[in-house]
Amino acid sequence: MEKVVVIGLGYVGLPSAALIAEAGYTVLGVDINRSLIERLRAGECPLAETQIRNVVEGSLRSGRLTVDTAASSADIFIICVPTPITENKHADLTMVAGAIRASAPFVKRGDMVILESTSPIGTTEALIAGKLREIGLDPLEDIDVCYCPERVFPGDTVREIIHNDRVVGGLTPRASERAKRFYESFCKGKAYAVTAAEAEFSKLMENTYRDVNIALANSFAHVAEEAGVDVAKVIAVANRHPRVNVHRPGPGVGGHCIPVDPWFVIEGFPNQTKLLHAARLINDGQPAKLLDRAEDCGLIRGSKVAVLGAAYRGNIDDARDTPTELLLELLHARGYSWSLHDPFVKRLDTHSGVSANLTSNLAEAAAGAAAVFLMTDHDEYKNLSPSAFGGARPDIIVDGRRLVDVEAFVEAGATVLPVGAPARWPHGQKSGGRVGDR
Numbered sequence: 001m002e003k004v005v006v007i008g009l010g011y012v013g014l015p016s017a018a019l020i021a022e023a024g025y026t027v028l029g030v031d032i033n034r035s036l037i038e039r040l041r042a043g044e045c046p047l048a049e050t051q052i053r054n055v056v057e058g059s060l061r062s063g064r065l066t067v068d069t070a071a072s073s074a075d076i077f078i079i080c081v082p083t084p085i086t087e088n089k090h091a092d093l094t095m096v097a098g099a100i101r102a103s104a105p106f107v108k109r110g111d112m113v114i115l116e117s118t119s120p121i122g123t124t125e126a127l128i129a130g131k132l133r134e135i136g137l138d139p140l141e142d143i144d145v146c147y148c149p150e151r152v153f154p155g156d157t158v159r160e161i162i163h164n165d166r167v168v169g170g171l172t173p174r175a176s177e178r179a180k181r182f183y184e185s186f187c188k189g190k191a192y193a194v195t196a197a198e199a200e201f202s203k204l205m206e207n208t209y210r211d212v213n214i215a216l217a218n219s220f221a222h223v224a225e226e227a228g229v230d231v232a233k234v235i236a237v238a239n240r241h242p243r244v245n246v247h248r249p250g251p252g253v254g255g256h257c258i259p260v261d262p263w264f265v266i267e268g269f270p271n272q273t274k275l276l277h278a279a280r281l282i283n284d285g286q287p288a289k290l291l292d293r294a295e296d297c298g299l300i301r302g303s304k305v306a307v308l309g310a311a312y313r314g315n316i317d318d319a320r321d322t323p324t325e326l327l328l329e330l331l332h333a334r335g336y337s338w339s340l341h342d343p344f345v346k347r348l349d350t351h352s353g354v355s356a357n358l359t360s361n362l363a364e365a366a367a368g369a370a371a372v373f374l375m376t377d378h379d380e381y382k383n384l385s386p387s388a389f390g391g392a393r394p395d396i397i398v399d400g401r402r403l404v405d406v407e408a409f410v411e412a413g414a415t416v417l418p419v420g421a422p423a424r425w426p427h428g429q430k431s432g433g434r435v436g437d438r
Contacts, residue, residue, distance in 0.1 A: 083260075
């Protein structure tokens with residue numbers, strides 16, 4: 001079997017390296033994070049998903065997967081490093097450039113170089129092929145260069161890598177067909193061969209599609225809140241139409257794909273992507289919308305609030321680009337204090353340096369809070385009632401996920417603000433007083 005080098009051992013690279021090794025390849029996983037490499041060498045998987053831990057630890061024990069901080073010679077090189085956005089919403093390809101520089105000295109004629117990192121259209125040609133040309137290799141004749149984006153859903157990563165169909169885009173038809181054979185050797189999903197640019201665009205299109213549709217749902221929620229109707233009920237009946245599938249509104253979008261990838265398209269094609277830009281502003285504006293609504297109902301700046309959920313999605317520990325981070329930055333700017341609760345996330349490092357004040361004790365988080373903001377759909381928060389907070393029942397519940405027991409909170413004297421639905425006041429009360437001056 002061929003030898004494979006996987007550069008970048010994060011949420012995608014590490015499970016991919018382990019699954020490739022499990023299929024019989026000899027795999028070297030490379031990452032510049034020395035502490036990560038030491039943990040892996042000790043046989044310990046740092047990722048929380050049980051399936052990932054099982055396949056990673058099994059591949060390490062078998063010896064088919066080894067790890068290091070530097071690359072070596074191989075037949076196939078796969079780049080799986082992050083591609084974040086800069087403050088001005090441009091693609092930051094620093095890590096991709098670093099990965100191809102680090103691997104280039106080991107690439108020889110006949111090898112295949114694959115970029116999996118989400119990237120703007122043209123990156124494979126300009127950055128990957130460009131670097132290979134610099135070292136004297138013709139990326140059309142000497143090397144097979146491809147863009148093959150990942151398609152994973154955190155929380156179900158291993159199954160998704162194995163069973164999802166793949167798009168494999170080569171700079172040449174030969175490269176596409178070679179990548180197709182490689183992915184189908186360890187994946188059960190079908191691999192579809194296209195050009196590199198088409199593969200790059202397909203990845204961006206997939207996540208932009210989801211972002212725009214979530215923004216549409218959030219816009220419907222804004223209308224419902226003003227019109228005094230429940231958007232959830234309207235969506236349920238609208239989706240009875242055989243060609244309609246309106247998404248659920250929420251507190252924004254997170255993860256390292258949906259809130260990031262549309263900017264890669266907008267950056268390169270600003271005149272053609274006004275709809276995409278508007279969708280990004282709507283979704284990133286959801287935390288402010290939730291906070292504004294609470295303030296309109298009487299929440300006083302300077303009071304304490306409790307934020308429930310750091311992860312961007314339920315029942316995982318992934319807090320990358322979580323909407324909660326945007327909420328914390330707003331709370332800081334408006335003079336609030338806060339506690340953040342999450343049953344899975346142990347640490348949240350914000351881009352702005354705002355403190356997370358993270359705790360795993362729900363009652364502790366709610367103690368002294370004038371309002372609660374529910375941001376993540378963890379199972380622990382489903383049908384949340386006042387008893388979950390002990391005696392510390394906040395006056396305002398901002399339900400960004402439509403999970404709480406509304407009647408129980410209203411009966412207990414709290415105002416509930418469900419996203420996409422009218423406010424529910426305590427019985428006999430039609431409007432909120434000032435909250436937070438306790």
